[in-house]
Amino acid sequence: xxxxxxxxxxxxxxxxxxxxxxxxxxxxxxxxxxxxxxxxxxxxxxxxxxxxxxxxxxxxxxxxxxxxxxxxxxxxxxxxxxxxxxxxxxxxxxxxxxxxxxxxxxxxxxxxxxxxxxxxxxxxxxxxxxxxxxxxxxxxxxxxxxxxxxxxxxxxxxxxxxxxxxxxxxxxxxxxxxxxxxxx
Numbered sequence: 575x576x577x578x579x580x581x582x583x584x585x586x587x588x589x590x591x592x593x594x595x596x597x598x599x600x601x602x603x604x605x606x607x608x609x610x611x612x613x614x615x616x617x618x619x620x621x622x623x624x625x626x627x628x629x630x631x632x633x634x635x636x637x638x639x640x641x642x643x644x645x646x647x648x649x650x651x652x653x654x655x656x657x658x659x660x661x662x663x664x665x666x667x668x669x670x671x672x673x674x675x676x677x678x679x680x681x682x683x684x685x686x687x688x689x690x691x692x693x694x695x696x697x698x699x700x701x702x703x704x705x706x707x708x709x710x711x712x713x714x715x716x717x718x719x720x721x722x723x724x725x726x727x728x729x730x731x732x733x734x735x736x737x738x739x740x741x742x743x744x745x746x747x748x749x750x751x752x753x754x755x756x757x758x
Contacts, residue, residue: 588661598634598641598669605630606676623684624728631677631732635739638670642746663747670743671710674736678706681729688729691722714740 709722
């Protein structure tokens with residue numbers, strides 16, 4: 575076994591898991607905080623805010639994809655518990671879904687015509703975040719009920735990014751099944 579894997583195996587698993595996913599978590603939380611700040615202090619009509627959201631969503635998708643390829647594949651080599659593997663994939667799924675839910679919420683806050691099907695009475699950021707977390711779960715799982723639909727070009731682009739990421743993560747998981755060595 576290479577020395578780098580021996581060094582990794584010496585650390586507790588959950589410390590490794592959160593260490594390897596720290597970059598996407600910090601990136602997503604930082605961009606979400608930036609969204610909240612920008613939504614409250616900037617006049618949306620003077621900036622191309624929807625373009626900022628699309629670029630941030632693309633950046634987050636790249637960070638999550640690169641992190642999944644590099645970091646989580648290392649963890650899978652040393653992971654010998656089904657519970658731990660579920661933690662790895664569960665954490666990356668929650669990170670991804672929450673990330674896109676914040677993107678969708680900000681797009682809707684910027685322009686309530688970006689999506690159809692969001693209740694008219696949902697005017698608070700947190701309430702909209704709840705609706706778009708639901709929408710993100712439905713989109714990520716590729717169920718697509720159609721109750722909330724993207725209308726604007728930027729909203730469609732961000733939805734396509736989420737669909738790309740969901741397919742990528744499923745293919746990544748299936749491609750790495752043979753690497754899993756679960757101890758009984």
